[in-house]
Amino acid sequence: MPVVAKCPNCNGPLDKAPSGPDSKCPYCGATLLATTYMPSPAAAPGPVLGVPPGGVPYPPASGAGWGTPAVGAPGAYPPSAPMPLPPMPVFHARKRSPAAALVSIVISVVVFGAIGVGVFFMQRKVQSEAEKASQAASQAVEQLTAEVRLGPMPLVAGEELEIVMPSSLNGPGGRVLTTLTMDLPEEQAHEISLRGGAGYIQCRMKALNASDKALARTVADDDHAQIYAPLPQGKSSILVDCDAHPGERSVFVFARPLPLLSTGEQAAFVIEPGMESAGAAVVPLEAGHYVIALLCDDVNTSLQVLGERDALVGKADVDSSTHRAVLEADLEAVPYLVQALRSSAAGQKIQVTVALTATAPEPIPMDSDVRGVLSRWVPNVTYSFTLGAESKIAVTLSSASFDHSVELRRADGVSVASSGEASARERARVAPNLPLAAGEYRIIVTGDDYSISEGEFTLRVEAVADEPPPRKGRGR
Structure with missing residues (x-):
């Protein structure tokens, strides 16, 4: 329808x-x-x-439905249709001509090129300003640490030289350098000491040969310094390098040849005021076992022995009772530096004496008396004897003017027997109960532990027979 x-x-x-x-x-x-x-x-x-x-x-029609009921309607209206969505716009790319594209590219290149050039010049400007600031800072540091070089000065051994350090307009931080020249007739080891004047000043020293090769140098900066240098024959120099100050300063340099001693010799020297050490050179006649002794009234002093390239051989303190420091060591036939050291600078001159003594055992024949001497440079004297067969022996020490003791040892150092300490003029005797095996033995004669012992004595080594057993008494 x-x-x-x-x-x-x-x-x-x-x-x-x-x-x-x-x-x-x-x-x-x-x-x-x-x-x-x-x-x-x-x-x-x-x-x-x-x-x-x-x-x-x-x-x-009761109203349980959708929509709004119409007048006289038995039910509700159906729901209305949804609103349609608006249509989406469609954009169409517009075609550009090649000329317009070329113009756009040229403009972009010009714009970005201008930006790059601007950034480049800005970086150059910043870098230039940074370089100028760095140069200004470097110049300021150079001015503060500028070196003032004084003319060379001759240094004569045994004569103290005063060096006047000019004031620095730049304040502390600069340096004052001077070269001290020496001309020696022969090669000799020297001790060069430097001390400051009234004002505090930090200095360094270095010894150079004619080829400017360093021979010795100070370890730390201070207002007093010392170096020990083997100066060659001919020309050598000492470079003194001190910190600058606004006010004028003075330093004093003193050079002295090191005393040279060999086996059985002694040497005396002085620790100067303001210094912490003094030294001597020792050269053993041959390789062997030696005793290096140092006598000094100042108990704050110690003994130190250095070998090649400042290698430490040994160190010993001065005893408060004997005022002596003793060091035993195996030495080669080469130079050694013996130093008297203090923990602080000396307030006055301190007299020091050192000695080098060989301690090779002195042979002693059996069944005979030997006159021996104990010197103040050694704490003991060693003798040796040899037994061809097993036997009993006795060792006797008599007529000593000092407290003493006697010890019997095997050649390997193992103790066999000891007498104990005996007073002066008393006899000390060692007589082991058992026979000794054949071989080499040592006798050690030692003085008092609390004083320096020196003087002559008599020593005897003899073979003794076994005592017969006691006779039994007759019964009544």
């Missing part, structure tokens, strides 16, 4: 338009007014009578 209109309540198709109040929808039964129908010139065929569109039953 042709569709003329639709019901405004259920959207059902009508075959004719409503004409009066008696017109009703054949599907939902709603009263149709002449003004409420919807004309539909091209409507689709309507649904089956009594069934709403979509096949879903209408809700009851």
